Amino acid sequence: MRRIKILSCLILMALFNCPISWATVSRVVLISFDGLRPDVISTFKEKLPHFYQLIKEGATTLNARTDADFTVTIPNHTCMLTGRGVVGAAGHNVILNKDTSQSIHELKGAYVKSVFDVVRDQKLSSAMYASKTKFRIFADSFPIDDVHLTDHNDAQTMESLRDLFKGDRLPAFLFIHFSGADNAGHKDGWNVDGQSSYMRAVFLLDDYLGQIMTAVRNLNEQGKATVLIVTSDHGGTQRHHAAFQNRKNYTIPFLVWGAQVARGKDLYELNKTGRANPGRAWIPYSEPVQPIRNGEAANLALRLLGLSCVPQSTVGCSPTLIVEDQSQGQK
Numbered sequence: 001m002r003r004i005k006i007l008s009c010l011i012l013m014a015l016f017n018c019p020i021s022w023a024t025v026s027r028v029v030l031i032s033f034d035g036l037r038p039d040v041i042s043t044f045k046e047k048l049p050h051f052y053q054l055i056k057e058g059a060t061t062l063n064a065r066t067d068a069d070f071t072v073t074i075p076n077h078t079c080m081l082t083g084r085g086v087v088g089a090a091g092h093n094v095i096l097n098k099d100t101s102q103s104i105h106e107l108k109g110a111y112v113k114s115v116f117d118v119v120r121d122q123k124l125s126s127a128m129y130a131s132k133t134k135f136r137i138f139a140d141s142f143p144i145d146d147v148h149l150t151d152h153n154d155a156q157t158m159e160s161l162r163d164l165f166k167g168d169r170l171p172a173f174l175f176i177h178f179s180g181a182d183n184a185g186h187k188d189g190w191n192v193d194g195q196s197s198y199m200r201a202v203f204l205l206d207d208y209l210g211q212i213m214t215a216v217r218n219l220n221e222q223g224k225a226t227v228l229i230v231t232s233d234h235g236g237t238q239r240h241h242a243a244f245q246n247r248k249n250y251t252i253p254f255l256v257w258g259a260q261v262a263r264g265k266d267l268y269e270l271n272k273t274g275r276a277n278p279g280r281a282w283i284p285y286s287e288p289v290q291p292i293r294n295g296e297a298a299n300l301a302l303r304l305l306g307l308s309c310v311p312q313s314t315v316g317c318s319p320t321l322i323v324e325d326q327s328q329g330q331k
């Protein structure tokens with residue numbers, strides 16, 4: 001199926017200057033840094049060399065958006081994995097942010113497809129390595145081949161990832177979640193100050209990011225084209241992040257790096273017709289041209305893998321986000 005799709009696009013490209021002519025990759029790694037405010041990256045360039053490297057070498061924005069109506073963890077990660085907003089008939093309707101024995105489909109009252117379903121349908125592999133046990137809702141709801149959950153323990157999550165990288169068993173779609181920034185923000189506040197526990201947590205996460213970038217670089221050097229997507233579920237201010245119309249809560253990074261990704265490009269510049277830079281504003285879904293949201297992750301990952309959008313998804317499908325250098329991707 002995947003081969004047929006790629007072949008048809010190559011034929012279309014030759015005949016009609018097909019606009020979706022990008023080459024596909026074999027692996028996508030999505031990292032969500034829970035509670036990561038994007039202004040930390042611009043403020044602490046020297047102390048965050050790997051985040052900053054993503055900006056220098058990738059297609060990125062520090063002005064992406066969460067879901068319009070929720071700035072909490074489980075609802076926003078469900079957006080990232082399903083390509084849907086939270087509320088309304090088209091939304092995934094997961095508003096709980098705690099451990100639950102109910103699946104996402106039970107909460108919605110209908111099956112909600114995800115990036116994992118599309119990957120499984122194409123007989124490709126997937127994994128989730130996450131640092132909150134409440135993420136078991138995703139393991140209980142979606143077909144994920146390999147699941148590792150820790151209880152707010154990023155060091156242990158990273159240890160498991162190192163084993164995965166060593167074994168050269170990286171699946172087609174790998175979802176990674178680190179909780180360290182969020183843990184520190186809730187405990188001592190989202191203080192963007194070099195001495196704060198929040199920033200100390202982010203400095204450690206930059207080291208973990210560097211280790212994952214090394215693994216991605218190694219794969220690319222071996223000819224296994226791999227792309228890294230980095231985003232967050234929400235920011236934070238003082239010790240909270242639930243106020244969804246607060247700019248410090250709804251502004252998040254969206255960083256893409258790796259095989260075929262444009263180097264040093266702003267994502268809004270690459271997507272002038274499909275997305276609109278929201279400036280400082282809160283943007284509802286009723287706005288005709290949307291900002292880049294964390295909910296783009298599912299459909300961007302699928303397009304990069306040469307697969308179709310998540311069925312019934314509403315975020316980031318038509319069109320999917322362009323992350324490639326357009327002068328090279330289209331002839």
Ligand SMILES: [Zn+2]
Nearest residue numbers: 034035073233
């Ligand atoms: Zn969170």
